[in-house]
Amino acid sequence: MRPPTDAVPAKIRLHTPLEPADLAVLSELALRPRAFAAQELVAAAGDPLDLATIVLEGMVCRTKLLPDGRRQILALLLPGDMVDLHASVLGRRDDNLEAVSPCRVALVPQSRVLACAAARPALHEAFMREAMIEAAIAREWVLNLGRRSALEALAHLLCELKVRMDGVELGDGSRYPLPLRQQHLADCLGLSLIHLNRTLSKLKASGCAIIRAGEMRIDDWNGLVSLAHFGADYLHFRSSLAA
Amino acid sequence: MRPPTDAVPAKIRLHTPLEPADLAVLSELALRPRAFAAQELVAAAGDPLDLATIVLEGMVCRTKLLPDGRRQILALLLPGDMVDLHASVLGRRDDNLEAVSPCRVALVPQSRVLACAAARPALHEAFMREAMIEAAIAREWVLNLGRRSALEALAHLLCELKVRMDGVELGDGSRYPLPLRQQHLADCLGLSLIHLNRTLSKLKASGCAIIRAGEMRIDDWNGLVSLAHFGADYLHFRSSLAA
DNA sequence: CGGTTATTTGACCGACTTCAACTGCAGTGG
DNA sequence: CCACTGCAGTTGAAGTCGGTCAAATAACCG
Numbered sequence: 001m002r003p004p005t006d007a008v009p010a011k012i013r014l015h016t017p018l019e020p021a022d023l024a025v026l027s028e029l030a031l032r033p034r035a036f037a038a039q040e041l042v043a044a045a046g047d048p049l050d051l052a053t054i055v056l057e058g059m060v061c062r063t064k065l066l067p068d069g070r071r072q073i074l075a076l077l078l079p080g081d082m083v084d085l086h087a088s089v090l091g092r093r094d095d096n097l098e099a100v101s102p103c104r105v106a107l108v109p110q111s112r113v114l115a116c117a118a119a120r121p122a123l124h125e126a127f128m129r130e131a132m133i134e135a136a137i138a139r140e141w142v143l144n145l146g147r148r149s150a151l152e153a154l155a156h157l158l159c160e161l162k163v164r165m166d167g168v169e170l171g172d173g174s175r176y177p178l179p180l181r182q183q184h185l186a187d188c189l190g191l192s193l194i195h196l197n198r199t200l201s202k203l204k205a206s207g208c209a210i211i212r213a214g215e216m217r218i219d220d221w222n223g224l225v226s227l228a229h230f231g232a233d234y235l236h237f238r239s240s241l242a243a
Numbered sequence: 244m245r246p247p248t249d250a251v252p253a254k255i256r257l258h259t260p261l262e263p264a265d266l267a268v269l270s271e272l273a274l275r276p277r278a279f280a281a282q283e284l285v286a287a288a289g290d291p292l293d294l295a296t297i298v299l300e301g302m303v304c305r306t307k308l309l310p311d312g313r314r315q316i317l318a319l320l321l322p323g324d325m326v327d328l329h330a331s332v333l334g335r336r337d338d339n340l341e342a343v344s345p346c347r348v349a350l351v352p353q354s355r356v357l358a359c360a361a362a363r364p365a366l367h368e369a370f371m372r373e374a375m376i377e378a379a380i381a382r383e384w385v386l387n388l389g390r391r392s393a394l395e396a397l398a399h400l401l402c403e404l405k406v407r408m409d410g411v412e413l414g415d416g417s418r419y420p421l422p423l424r425q426q427h428l429a430d431c432l433g434l435s436l437i438h439l440n441r442t443l444s445k446l447k448a449s450g451c452a453i454i455r456a457g458e459m460r461i462d463d464w465n466g467l468v469s470l471a472h473f474g475a476d477y478l479h480f481r482s483s484l485a486a
Numbered sequence: 487c488g489g490t491t492a493t494t495t496g497a498c499c500g501a502c503t504t505c506a507a508c509t510g511c512a513g514t515g516g
Numbered sequence: 517c518c519a520c521t522g523c524a525g526t527t528g529a530a531g532t533c534g535g536t537c538a539a540a541t542a543a544c545c546g
Contacts, residue, residue, distance in 0.1 A: 062382070064382070064383075064385075064386045066386075066390055066391070066472055067472055070390040071390070072385060072386045072389040072390045074382045074385050074386070075382070086371050086375060087375060089368055089371050089372040089375055090372065090375055090376070090379070090479045091479060092476070094379060094382075094383075094476050094477040094479075095382060125332055128329050128332050129332040129333065131374070131375070131378070132329060132330060132332055132333055132374070133333070134378070135374070135377070135378040135381060136333070136337060138378060138381045138382055138385060139305070139307070139317045139318075139337075139338060139381055140307070140337075141385050142307075142315060142317050142381060142384050142385055142388060143307045143309075143315045143317070145385060145388035145389045145433060146315040146388045146430075146432070146433025147309055147313040147314070147315045147433055148309070149533080150533080150534070181491095181492070181493095182492075182493065183492085187389075189389070190388060190389030190390055191534075191535090192534070192535050192536075193492095193493090194493095194494090194495090194534090194535075194536080194537095195533085195534050195535065197493065197494065197495090198494090198495090198534090199534095200493095201494085229309055229310055233335070233337050234337040236333045236334060236337075392501080393501075393502075424524070424525095425524075425525065426524085434502075434503090435502070435503050435504075436525090437502090437503075437504080437505095437526090437527090438501080438502050438503070440525065440526065440527090441502090441526090441527090443525095444526085
């Protein structure tokens with residue numbers, strides 16, 4: 001088993017071919033990670049955007065809250081995901097970063113990101129690409145929330161996570177770890193907890209997939225894909241460029 | 244009246260202070276715009292991402308479609324908006340750009356964008372900021388679709404457009420041009436056309452605002468803001484950095 | 487084991503969708 | 517000038533999806 005921090009080079013190489021020297025510089029960015037417990041806040045709205053966040057292990061989410069407590073998850077960050085790499089160009093954070101599961105996260109001063117990007121042009125391009133892809137995923141979520149039914153949207157989210165998890169070698173093709181509570185899924189999909197629970201039952205009944213014991217198990221990938229109308233193009237994996 | 248292409252410098256200076264030399268280089272990017280009729284496709288999913296898009300006049304939207312024809316608008320682009328400035332790092336477009344109203348749009352080869360960014364570091368930073376802000380808006384839309392009611396979401400969208408229109412001097416504080424059909428609004432908000440129509444009636448009944456003859460008129464800004472729980476922080480205007 | 491949190495189930499309700507028809511208006515051509 | 521057409525918007529009725537309230541398990545944890 002490779003050490004878990006290998007998710008970072010694995011993820012970035014999904015998108016950008018890098019030389020060993022680039023990877024060496026990259027690995028120095030993620031030194032001295034911090035550990036967070038489940039539900040702990042990694043960063044809060046209003047904070048200055050002077051730190052980039054690199055997830056090494058576990059799962060993190062972006063959230064926004066409404067005054068009356070309604071919560072929406074804006075993005076799920078898996079090991080290898082790097083966010084807010086360029087965010088210093090904005091003033092202050094307008095969302096929260098919250099640990100979904102116990103996790104290890106590197107919080108990197110923007111100055112170090114900049115130095116790193118300046119030293120290695122390939123990394124500069126790679127960082128840009130990470131940011132663009134995160135934005136593309138957010139747009140796909142807009143479609144998910146706006147125009148897909150609860151079951152379609154759930155299936156779509158689980159397809160996305162499958163592909164992303166496989167990308168960082170955390171899935172084995174038919175299963176992957178899924179540390180989300182049902183409340184998290186509901187907050188990703190804009191559903192009530194209760195309706196999400198019933199939608200999960202429907203998914204189970206379809207025979208395509210089931211979530212149990214913190215793990216997603218896929219029994220019929222094609223069925224799941226067609227339930228969701230899933231196409232992986234928006235994830236912009238390098239391997240899919242050929243198509 | 245200033246020429247309409249002034250929306251570009253107006254918009255970018257909302258976010259980034261620029262010197263005259265920067266503005267001169269910028270204005271050369273937007274030479275030779277193309278005109279599009281309402282509903283015309285500016286770019287389609289699957290196209291190579293080798294052109295950046297700068298809106299000079301009129302309104303453009305990003306859309307995604309589901310196989311059965313359901314449509315979701317992912318973003319509304321106003322005069323001055325510049326999108327896909329860095330998108331050459333991705334392979335192919337995964338969404339469409341569609342003219343909402345008759346419009347003029349500059350389609351700029353990525354190579355010229357890069358040359359421009361290389362020549363003027365301030366523009367490089369400004370372009371980055373534009374991209375980050377577009378992503379921040381997309382995340383706010385996720386919240387809008389996921390957790391706000393139809394009326395709240397409608398009010399929120401109209402607040403956002405008010406602030407953005409004022410930013411490029413197309414609004415006068417209590418009115419702004421709104422060339423969207425009701426179907427467009429419905430596709431922004433993930434609603435059926437009919438329910439959107441009824442939600443518009445409800446908004447009118449509230450006395451806060453009314454849409455008529457291609458124009459949005461605001462009668463009670465504070466009321467509209469509190470209906471929507473609107474806060475402009477996610478737009479990251481430079482003027483709001485002070486707060 | 488007791489206490490807390492996560493999940494499941496039932497009954498009911500409301501927001502939003504669908505289907506269908508009608509209005510108002512602008513353009514077009516007889 | 518006035519039918520005719522086509523599109524945007526409006527209204528009504530009925531149905532469905534998803535939300536809310538309430539309570540019963542089931543899993544987790546010290």
